[in-house]
Amino acid sequence: MLILALIYLAFISLGLPDSLLGSSWPLMHLEFAVPVDRAGIVSMIISGGTIISSLFSHRVIKRYGTAKVTVASVAMTAVALLGFSLSLRFHWLFFLAVPLGLGAGAVDAGLNEFVAEHYAAKHMNWLHCFWGVGAMLGPMLIAVFTRLGGGWRSGYFNISLVQFALVLTLLAALGKWTEMEHSKSRQHSATKEGTKKHSLLAPLKSKGAPLAMLTFFFYTSVEASVMLWGASYLVNTKFMAPETAAGWVSLFFLGLTGGRMLSGFASMKLSSETLIRIGTLLVLGGLIIMALPVPTLLATSALVLVGIGLAPIFPSMLHLTPVYFEREIAQAAMGMQMAFAYTGTTLMPPLFGRLFAVTSFRLMPYILLFCAVGMLACTTRLAALGGKNPHPAKVLTS
Template identity: 45%
Template sequence: MATFFLIMIYLSFISLGLPDSVLGAAWPVIQAEYGAAFGMAGVINIVIASGTIVSSLMSGALLKRLGTGQITLISCLITAAALLGFSFAPSMIWLMVLALPLGLGAGCVDTALNHYVATHYQAHHMSWLHCFWGVGATLGPIIMSSFIRDHDLWRNGYLTISLIQFALVVLLAFTLPLWKRMENIQSHAVKESQVQQSRGQSEQPLRTKGVKLTLLTFLFYCGAEASVGLWGSSFLVNEKELPSSVAAMWVAMYYGGITVGRFITGFVTFKVSNRVLIRSGLLVAFTGAALLMFPLPTFCSLIGFLLLGLGFAPIYPCMLHDTPERFGKEQTKKLMGYQMAVAYTGATFLPPLLGWLATQTTISILPFFTAFYIAFMLYGSERVNRITKQQAARSEMI
């Protein structure tokens, strides 16, 4: 029963990833149909992410009242309905209206499942959970590419993805009693540890040295990941002169790199520390961004997108999992909330900012901005490592 329940959690995270990468893959075709400005994809992304932030902030109260199973079911239903609406949207205004419930549905299920896995399962499951998000994020552009390849049928792509979401809703509805049973069983297992953590919890974790730099690292990571996903297809179409369908497939390979990387990371965490994985991932990602900067043969761009995906793979789950090690278990509960909020903020504002700048200049700035984000993350991560190492040394001396 426990294994089947874990499979349901992973399937739910696939549904979270499915719509995340579709807008960027379909945007060149959507933009042409509506005659919209290039940067409007960034505006839609802001609306989606704003809904995600709002629902994430509300998720704590909703979890207490409804539980993880019902939150996941309702969130997937809202997401499926919004995607169905996308497939029939007659204008850009309707896309923006439907973007809000799409974000609201995503935020609740993301926060609920991350909290549940972090509380009830071992560390490697966090990497595998985000690996399954990557499965959804990879399938999204592949599905969309198959519909826009010959006839630019992006609406059919959204319709297909919404039907997949509705199928998951039906499955979640049938398994809802299992969610309630497992939550009751596992809640007793962690009750004592939660009481112990609450006794030593810091009231002002933001005053802890290194926390603010860590939050900026989360901001730039999610901004970089979302920017490449949203504007990667447009970069390949406008700068590398690839067909829209091919560009969508290449962006799918970027998400495929994230997916495969996180699957492998789940095993590597048994032998390699989070900090080494974060450092290695950033260096690989920087190499991928560098390949996109220069006028190299076209296949180098594909390699660049793959390296970006593989490099990004371990960063987010490893940073989340390393929070207790860096700042102490007593502060982790609050800091997790702060980190998620800042991460969504980066995904909300950095991609449209880049889109606005690209409208004023050219989309060729994408790899340069990505490289800058990665360089800052490397500096921030290594600086926090030094701070926490010094603090640990002082504690031992005392």
Template identity: 50%
Template sequence: MATFFLVIIYLAFISLGLPDSLLGVSWSMMQPEFGARLETAGLLFMTIAGGTIISSFVSGTLLKRFGTGIVTFISCFMTAAALLGFYYAPSLIWLFLFAIPLGLGAGAVDAGLNNYVATHYKAQHMSWLHCFWGIGATMGPVIMAQFISEQNSWRNGYIAIAGLQFALVMILFFTLPLWNKISENSKINATKRQEEINDGIGGDTKHQKPIQIKGVKLALVSFLFYCGTEATMGLWGSSFLVNVKGLSVGVAAKWVSLYYAGITIGRFITGFITLWMSSQLLIRIGQITALAGTILLLLPLPSIFSMIGFILIGLGLAPIFPCMLHETPARFGKDHSQTIMGYQMAVAYTGSTFLPPLFGFMAANSTIGIFPFVVAGFVAIMLLGSEKLTSLLNKNRWSSREDFLNGGKTTFGE
């Protein structure tokens, strides 16, 4: 029963991933139809992500009042209805109106399911959960590219994705009775998971404000630039390939789908690697791999190397987000992990909300050719922040051990 419940959660994350990459892939066709400027895609993306931020902030209240099952079902229904609205949208203003429920539908279920898995399951399940998000994010541009190539229609791509979303909504509807039952049965597992978390922390932080715990702000920087990198790649990667590398819209869409495929496959593999490799090492390897991919985009090489660069960036990004999420209780203690998880999700969505449109304004006033330089900068900042956080946490843990051996009180996080 618990395994079947995990499958339901994975399906919910497919529905989260399906719409995420559609706008960036289809914008090259949508822009002339609506007579919009290039940077309007950034504003639409900001509207979607802004709704996600709002629903994430209120997710705790919603989940307590209605339960994870109901919130997940309603959220997926909202995204399906919004995608259907994109298909029928007669003008640009309607795209902005439907972008609101599209964002609102994603936030609550994302925060709720991430916290549930981080608390109740091992690290491999967090990686596989986000692997299923990647399946959705990969399927989205593949389906859209098919409709653009064969029918020259972005609208049919949106209605096809909406149909898949509604199918997932039906599955969630018929499994609603399972959520309360499984939730009761999982309380024992949650207690065991919290005991494991306690064993990994070296000190007492319960009397501190979460934001004042050493390393929290550095963690927030990593989340900001991780999501900024991931979203900028998804939103502007196709435009870069079309306008700088000279690829057709259909081919560019397929190459962007390979980027999301890299994230998906990487997270599937990461789930197994976490059994014998630490999350921190996986985060470091992922960041270095992503940086190597951006270098391929920077160099004046044949177009095929850009495809390899997109795949490398996807593979590099794959382990970073789920591993950082799962490390939250181990880094900062169980007493504040829920609050800090909320901070991290909010800052992550802030990165996806503001950094891609910021790049859009920069590109509109200069050239889309700055794309690889900006992405490389984002990855570099994320890597530096993460390494500084690791150094700080290791220093605190050694101090805690020395205090313990000397018979003193632990000082982790003070």
């Protein structure tokens, strides 16, 4: 129970830095005297580090264990955030973005696989709900410290202190967590599992693996695009005031976070495959409503429906990783899935934004519908193929 509580704290910690750059950039770019679009460079470096560490996380975790990698990764993010708060020149952020991205990717892939293998589906949903809490707290803390006169630097500094406090807490429980990992490893010591060496691309050789990877790519393409362009869509197609549009997008976040809390309870009765199917159908329904010439209130409500629909898909897919992939490559598969997810987050929103800029934001629901249909096709085919293994968490009490 102690380890699970620490993982919940780690997920809040994981969400905190994700929204800091966007919320503090209006002040940062003025202080550094750089164009407003330079945030994209920093963001891409962070995402690049996250993708790389996700891909190689299985090798590092296999050698050092999830517990030690989590401690080191949180420490990297803490140091990076502290560095952001002390940066005197804009180009310093380029170097600090590297450990921030590397740390986030390793801890994300490591914890997701650990939870998928050791705990019930409800915890995966609730943990990602807690990530949403962290992501919402980040901008709030920046706003509070700015109003108190400390500016964005004070926000970054104090959030880095929170990360350092988590590092100390994790260190205190390191022995217990490591023993839990060793105990699990001993259960498989009589088998050949863990003795084979697998290449980085080994997960792609599994039947259905491309479908799983594409599901994560399609999912994050939809989620990140709504996060980035949802307000612009409402302003440009429904002629809504920017502040009102921002309020509706915040309700999308609320639907996403609250939906994951509800999905945790629903997972006690429904399978992960069923939750994915229901969620995808809700996303399709919301996007179809947005594409139709409906009143503004209905279109904005559909945006919230999309958030609720997206809620169970990502954590449920992660929880099925030990089912779809053999145990010895499950961690590598988790890292690769996270890499595909971050690739979708990094590449597709800017590409879609460019497309909308030269055409019209009215295309947005149609483009996202294509991604949602792709997600439905992939998950339906995956469910038809069936899993390779019973879920390991089903034998645990949680």
